[in-house]
Amino acid sequence: MIKKLAPYISKYKKQFNLGCICTGLEAVFELLIPLVMAYIVDIGIRNRDIEYTIKMGLLMFLLSLIALGLGLASARLSSIAGQGFGAELREAEFNKIQTYSFKNIEKFSTASLITRLTGDVHTMQMSVTMGMRMLIRAPIMLVCALTLSFYLNAELAIVFAVAIPILAFSLFLIIRKVRPYFTDLQEKTDGLNITVQENLIGIRVVKSFVRGIFEKKKFNKSNEEMMQASERAFGLVVLNMPVMQMIMFSTIIAILWFGGNMVFSGNLLVGRLISFLAYVNQILFSLMMISMMFMMATRSVACAKRILEVLEEIPDIEDDNNNYDYEVKNGDVKFTNVTFRYYEDSSENNLTDINLDIESGQTIGIIGGTGSGKTTLAQLIPRLYDVTRGSVEVGGYDVRSYKLETLRNAVAMVLQNNTLFSGTIRENLKWGNAHASDKQIEAASKIACADEFINRFPDKYDTMLEQGGVNLSGGQRQRLTIARAILKQPKVLILDDSTSAVDTSTDAKIRQSFKRELKDTTKIIIAQRISSVYDADQIIVLDDGKISDIGNHSQLIKKNEIYQDVYKSQQEGVGFSG
Amino acid sequence: MARGQNHGPGAHGYRKPKDFRNTIYKLMKYIGKYKFLLSIVVICLFINSFAMIAGSYFLKPIINDYILPGDFNGLGKMLIILGSIYACGAAASYGYSRIMVHISQKTVFVLRRDLFHKMQDLSLKYFDTHTNGDLMSRYTNDIDTISEAINNSFAGIISNVVMFVGVIVMMLVLNPFLTVITLIIVSVMLFVSQKIGKKSKFYFSEQQAKLGSVNGYIEEMIEGQKVIKVFSYEENAKNEFKNRNEALRIAATSAQSYSGSMMPIMINLSYINYAITSCVGAIMVIRGMLDIGSLVSFLQYTRQVSQPINHLAQQVNTILAALSGAERIFEVMEEKAEIDEGTVSLTKVIMNKDGSMIETDKNTDTWAWRTIDEFGNISLIPLKGDVRFENVVFGYNDDDKVLKDISLFAKPGQKIAFVGSTGAGKTTITNLINRFYEIKSGRITYDGIDIRYIKKDSLRSSLGVVLQDTHLFTGTISDNIRYGRLDATDDEVVEAAKLANAHNFIKYLPLGYKTMLTSDGGNLSQGQRQLMSIARAAVANPPVLILDEATSSIDTRTEKFIEEGMDSLMANRTVFVIAHRLSTVRNSEAIMVLEQGEIIERGSHEDLLANEGRYYQLHTGQFELE
Structure with missing residues (x-):
């Protein structure tokens, strides 16, 4: 699917690639900041070296300025690429529809074609703009933060090795369970919309036959079903945050416990322990982002499928190359x-x-x-x-x-x-x-x-x-x-x-x-x-x-x-x- | 469905809410029902924020008093305490978010219900002046933004404000001097986010305008796709689309760049804050003005302080969108309902031999008007179907006159026909009998009663209508016919279908009467849909029948087949017929020729022909071959 959609971004490939690089670098620079902090505590404070501390402080400041610059650049580039992609996709779809024969048009309903050109494209371009940021940033954050924490103290980093799979697995469980609920919710939403739509279109019939109450009852039923479906779906989604918090907090406590013990035995410097705490946030949040990406991806995949259906439809009446290029000479x-x-x-x-x-x-x-x-x-x-x-x-x-x-x-x-x-x-x-x-x-x-x-x-x-x-x-x-x-x-x-x-x-x-x-x-x-x-x-x-x-x-x-x-x-x- | 996607203004993005306070007040009335649950939410929010703040604060004693001195047991104890605080926090977090899901879903459920119920009570004039797409978007976009706002923003605002205040307080406790640095950076953040917000608002409205233009074009062209084919207009459409699409791309890129830069600016400003604070903090530690534990706690807070600002900035947009959505919904709810001040109602009666009547619940096919005078005395007037117009003047707007001084009468059992070109006012007359619209002056009476005194439901129940455009609903064939009378038995449905000659095509459908129809009835031809519509009126069995171009899509041959059915449908009823084909109206008791809102000729077919007026011209126009 990605292969099929890739051509539509080719015009903005430069921006797309540069944008990805900027996002990646931004993440790396952000990650270096807590590392510098470890040096300030363990060398600057320990040796009471103010000059060193100021130098390191300036370095941190510089790093965050660079990260800021990169962040701004990536925002600009990703919107160019995302919007460009959307525009190309929309145009390709529109042009494709122009080649459709009556039969092709009848296969899709008008309303569905319109949604495929508007809402679906919108979702797709959102996922490119957001995806570029999240999909690049989160894994880089995850990998770098892990590497750095292993560099700081390999033994203590084992805590992450335990925490990450647990979080990943629980997020996976939630997503898997919630997916059918969302499909169900979508069906219920469609049902409700159809009821309203038909009511609006046929309002004269409704009024002529005095079917107001009948219509209300019909609507109430769809409305009730939709509410139950959405409460079920969202009720499960909200589990994400507490689960994530719970694991994050446990990790902090584990790091304090094991790290504290290492500090007693002189195997770890206090500054490094502090940096470790900073990485807890970054590592687990990037996992969270990845799970959000998956949630979004399921929606985008559905949209992409619908768009590809339009693009891949074969027009059943088309000019072929051997058409003669002559005029119609009369009306026989x-x-x-x-x-x-x-x-x-x-x-x-x-x-x-x-x-x-x-x-x-x-x-x-x-x-x-x-x-x-x-x-x-x-x-x-x-x-x-x-x-x-x-x-x-x-x-x-x-x-x-x-x-x-x-x-x-x-x-x-x-x-x-x-x-x-x-x-x-x-x-x-x-x-x-x-x-x-x-x-x-x-x-x-x-x-x-x-x-x-x-x-x-x-x-x-x-x-x-x-x-x-x-x-x-x-x-x-x-x-x-x-x-x-x-x-x-x-x-x-x-x-x-x-x-x-x-x-x-x-x-x-x-x-x-x-x-x-x-x-x-x-x-x-x-x-x-x-x-x-x-x-x-x-x-x-x-x-x-x-x-x-x-x-x-x-x-x-x-x-x-x-x-x-x-x-x-x-x-x-x-x-x-x- | 054709107009379904035709979103009205404000469907994408949001317009500024006009009356902020009032809308919030009305919305609060909906949410306010859940006071008890809301108070639990607030308590949970406080617990959660407190846990986050306390957790960070605990780092100070843990490092200063236990890790640095090497107190092994103390560290264990402290971590257990910290663990329990965190656990409470996480539990509270689940608690409030789960309750908020319930509250928000329940609230939008009620909102949707009230909205729909209200819409059923609105007059046709309202639907004439609002596109379906516009009304539809209130159920989709507007409701969505509201549920999102209740779900996220309500809890978000409270927790973020609590967090922000709590963090600042804790920072002050730890070290006032370092707090000043943070406050300076925070004000820079606020300043920058405001600046960007203003800029991006401008670009966003630009983007919305361009988006509207592209979407509008898409809708029109896709709906007219067949015409494009027939006219080989494809290249022109492509070019025009390219231009609009490119304009959208440019506008959207600017808008997204601005709003997209908010995130990196906020994150990196908070890193700058972190950098400065740790540098200055470290120097203070070296100078002995601060201990390491406090510095660690403080740094944790500097990370936490920027998050609420970030979130609040985002939520402003969500809330504004929700409020303008809510405003659009409340606009509908406050719309004046159809005037229905009548007191006369329709009732089933048993007619005794002496002409006296008794009300009954049974299906007697005999109806009467039930009137109550000011003393509460009930009297029954038999329903006959005598309809009269007395000097009726009507216009859809204040300044136009579609009907000018119309007077006419239809005696019980008579068939009255309206002939005239499109726009002459034929359909309007039937709309007035139904009281879909209010007349400007004059009077319409039904069995001698001014229709304004009759309850609308009763009035309309007594009138059966077959409209030019047939609307079918999702459901089976028999569901659709039964729409005319909900308690009709299967046999009665088949009977009605036979009468309308619809039975012939229905029985050939694979599932017969159980065949599912979709809303646009795509699987039936225009003519078949009209037969369905006639069957629907037949099953309703109303005393007065209005046929508005009821057979226009049925070819004359088929029309001949249903002639018999139509005859028995019209027998013993007052019937109003509108038709283009003069053949359809030929043997009416009275034919009214309408032109520009006036009756220019009236009389029977023979009278009118003898007159050699407009009717004569029309008639001979059709049969000029002779």
């Missing part, structure tokens, strides 16, 4: 024996044996029930999914032979979920064409019948859309997304139920302007209303992933049962009883 669309299923292993096809021949400039309607495969069929044209069998051609060539960008610039699709972005109306429309002139923008808006409401806004095209256009009505949003697609000047324009919230007369107006202004563009209109497609050159009737019939309105109305059904239902109205 041809389906040959196309079979498609979303999941390789599912037993049922979503589309079966589709054969279609659409000429450039035609208007095509697609009609069919919910789940009949209308959207699926249309999404194959801009190669948002790859066919399972058969081929789809645009402009005379298989869609798989084009560069993706070339193909998608030529095939504009207005999705069912019409997403707009925060920014002005103009900025949103420019998604279709970044270099569009004001004239082009206005022309496209006019075709989509969006100009009438845009011009009613005081700021016209510079009106800000908040949170993806919550200040617009559904119909207005749909018309903007149509205009955005038209601005691409596509060879093929696909509208996936894109006028469902537009009233019928505006809908008709949009279709008229399509006919007038987009003569050479192939227009594929997926619709619920017959009125949206009745004047199309061909109407495709889909039923359960198969083409039930193709023809124009007057042909279908005569021979196709499904079409007749739909037509009748809309003509007469669903007969609600009075």
Whole structure:
């Protein structure tokens, strides 16, 4: 895992390495200070040598100044490296997601992708910044302090040899025991969050059905579970400190006892005993730090795994090298024996044996029930999914032979979920064409019948859309997304139920302007209303992933049962009883 | 979930709490319940601090009186005493931290509960003006910071202050002169930490702003990822992201450098203190002004004195974050609850042959309004479903008018339809019947009773709603249908599903009615979710039904299949229908054509066609082929 993540820090390798060195040196210098203290007591005080004492005092002062300098440098360097690492990781993830196909996107949920880009990266960069300090400092402290104490008095240092394993073992026990508790806590937290989230999203349903009390009870249950889980987990974690204190105190007492005896027998100088006491703190605290690192590491590992999942996902639709570099010459669309299923292993096809021949400039309607495969069929044209069998051609060539960008610039699709972005109306429309002139923008808006409401806004095209256009009505949003697609000047324009919230007369107006202004563009209109497609050159009737019939309105109305059904239902109205 | 990550302002980092004292006071009320436990905590804290201080002090007599003179037995005794003091200290340390875990978890448990319960009582207007992400972050970030603060800071502040004062006192006892050196260094520490704190605060707010910009961008782009694909917008998105990300990196590096330098400065200043003190101390020992034992004890204290300062400096941030979190939570809790001053309630009754009614607990499908006059006399008015609007004016804000002077009536059992373009005010009308919003002027009556006099729960129980957006909850299919009436039997659930034509797809699901659904109902199509929603209303069996674009995602063919079910669902009820498709509303008793908040035409289908007005235009617009 570290190997996989390492490349993202390579740009800041120099800072990272230097930072580690500084941290290490800082620890060494800090450790020398108590050693000097031993000399002051055992030589300076013993010999009543004031000059020597002052010299040693100055040396200690100097050592701590150097340590300070190194500490500041390491703080700076580690934040450069840590933040740099985070930034690189975030960018790599974001760029990777840009290569995802629809299938890849659906595999991860939107919310989970967002967490992987924000919270997870944050945790990772924290562990680098903190880890650099702790992971370097603690072991160096531990090793050096042990070495120095052996140097001061090897016999007395045996106390550490006993204390360290005991502490390490007890910390290990606590961590091992607490880990499943934390996993449990995480689950309970997720449960609680889901309850709240659903409540907030469905607040109208809750209120309409007067389910306030029901919701409260549901929440109380999750809340109770979460409290118990967290009390169990944290109740165990707090054992760390007293255990650590207990062992530290025992070590001090042991050192005083054995050390005191050694002083009696003249095997140890008092000054060295004092330095020993200083090392007790440093050695045991560094162990404590290491155990904290382990705690943090378990969280970071989980985050790293989630990030790597994003980075290692293989985009299932990608440009390969042998793509020809030619333009889409016209809007001909041809389906040959196309079979498609979303999941390789599912037993049922979503589309079966589709054969279609659409000429450039035609208007095509697609009609069919919910789940009949209308959207699926249309999404194959801009190669948002790859066919399972058969081929789809645009402009005379298989869609798989084009560069993706070339193909998608030529095939504009207005999705069912019409997403707009925060920014002005103009900025949103420019998604279709970044270099569009004001004239082009206005022309496209006019075709989509969006100009009438845009011009009613005081700021016209510079009106800000908040949170993806919550200040617009559904119909207005749909018309903007149509205009955005038209601005691409596509060879093929696909509208996936894109006028469902537009009233019928505006809908008709949009279709008229399509006919007038987009003569050479192939227009594929997926619709619920017959009125949206009745004047199309061909109407495709889909039923359960198969083409039930193709023809124009007057042909279908005569021979196709499904079409007749739909037509009748809309003509007469669903007969609600009075 | 889409808006879930949309953290409001202050979700990351913290803003300054506005009213410090008040927030602390309110928070204290929550913690104050545990007075007894808290006093034990304080006692434990004192014991722990005392043990640490005493432990260091004991070094003096141990070295001076036992080790140097070589008193073997005395040393043993002293160490036993020291050991017991330490043991008490460690035990106390476990005691207070364990109790604090309990107190903090219990406190945030209550806080979360109160917050959620309060939210259930807020009006829809509140939810309209606050994003879900913003509200959500109160349960996550804000609560987290509070629990952290109670857990660490409460005990931390007390123990650190006690430690600091105790250590300084002991230092003074040991040697006042050396204490002065320490105090000077300590003031330098305080000064430096304050300086750095100020600087880093500036850089931190810079970092927060940049972080907000990056996270906002991530959210929008990831949510619109499919649109990016369709428009081949990937390169633009990458570039924009790179710019924002780089700006964040630079700001964050500065912020982290500053805050990261705090640690080494504090640690090394304390080493400088140690160096100076040991040098000066040693000279004093040589001059005979100090004994070695005192010097050792004193040096131990110099190490201990810097820790509390360090901790306190860190805790200031935690506490500020917690207080601003608490403030955001209390803001919600102090929000005005939905007005619900009505006294008329809904009750089940048994209707006698002579028309008199008796209240009952049984499911009779017969309902009545229970009113109490000022003398406490109860009278029952049969529920019929007669809804009237009298000159109703309404706006979502003070200065807009979404509905202008609407008057209409729906007699029991009638079907009333609203037609009009988006934004004309159709949904608003149904929201007012439910009393989701308060009207500005005019009156809405239900069986002759002003709805303001009816208890909201009763009012809404009598109205079944099928909304345009279907919200499902995590749970099984039958749980979700049963949401309409909690005590519905399995048979009733299936019956309702059949009525809504949902049974057909449910029975093909691998686990049928036991299939688990997730919150976004990702495994069901839009149309299937609407069928679920209709089944939910059917199981509720309400006297009045509101269908707000209830069949908009169902294709007309399927709509035809559920026609029969819908018919029986609507039979003998007052129904309000909103629809785009004129076909859906065609045979209503009355069709209201709304435009910009006004009813411009009303009448039956035939009347309106004969009128050749707006309805006629709409109608012919749809069927221009003829």
